[in-house]
Amino acid sequence: MPELILRGLKDTQRVAERLVRELPQGAVLLLTGPLGAGKTTLVSFLARALGFRGRVTSPTYTLMHEYPTPKGVLLHVDLYRLASPEDAWLLGLDERIESAYLTAVEWGRAEQFPSSLEVNLTPLDEGRRLVLLAHGPTYASLLQRLRL
Ligand SMILES: Nc1ncnc2c1ncn2[C@@H]1O[C@H](COP(=O)(O)OP(=O)(O)O)[C@@H](O)[C@H]1O
Ligand SMILES: [Mg+2]
Numbered sequence: 001m002p003e004l005i006l007r008g009l010k011d012t013q014r015v016a017e018r019l020v021r022e023l024p025q026g027a028v029l030l031l032t033g034p035l036g037a038g039k040t041t042l043v044s045f046l047a048r049a050l051g052f053r054g055r056v057t058s059p060t061y062t063l064m065h066e067y068p069t070p071k072g073v074l075l076h077v078d079l080y081r082l083a084s085p086e087d088a089w090l091l092g093l094d095e096r097i098e099s100a101y102l103t104a105v106e107w108g109r110a111e112q113f114p115s116s117l118e119v120n121l122t123p124l125d126e127g128r129r130l131v132l133l134a135h136g137p138t139y140a141s142l143l144q145r146l147r148l
Contacts (some may be wrong), residue, residue: 003017004148007127009045012038016045019101019146021094023117025072028097029104030113030135038128039106043076046104050074058106063091072101080107088114110135117142 009034019029029046031039044056050069059065059078075096079085079135097103105113114135122129134143 002132002143002146002148004130005124005127006038006121006130009041011127012042013045015148016042017049018146020046020049022146023102025101026098027102028113028116029102030108030110030116030118031104031106031121032108032118033128034123037121037123039121042121043074043104043106046102047074047076047142050102064093066096066098066100069101071085074102075098075103077103077114078107080103082107085112094101115139127144 001071004014020137031042033039040056040058046057047067050071052067052074054067056067056076057065060080061078063078063081065076067076077093081129110116113135117136117139118133118135120131120133130144132143132148134140
């Protein structure tokens, strides 16, 4: 289970750049960890790495944001306010994920996204611990190749 320590925002940025370089088009990242763990921060660096220059904010109330980047749409989902996990399909997520270049989901669960790469963040006294977990065979082999 690949694990690394992010000592500051520069490290988060470096990870985002690597992920953007290594992930295939249409990839789904499941960002997990408590409030304040740095999930939205990672998405903002993903957006920047994809060439998006606008602001990235938490889609807590709107449930999703779509950032147009030169490579395609970065779909940013936050399911925190979803009443029931089964309601994810109500958002028409499947189709949006399919047409997105990259999808990042906050507060999602592996059962909802059985083919995804989970990025688990834990706050430390200084910085964050990052652990990668593959869900599904596609991401299991991707994880073996991935060098963060
Ligand atoms: N690698 C990091 N090192 C230090 N602070 C970080 C790191 N990543 C995020 N933060 C800080 O943590 C705070 C919460 O981040 P945020 O991305 O909003 O968390 P979440 O979306 O998980 O609730 C922000 O002030 C952010 O700057
Ligand atoms: Mg957030």
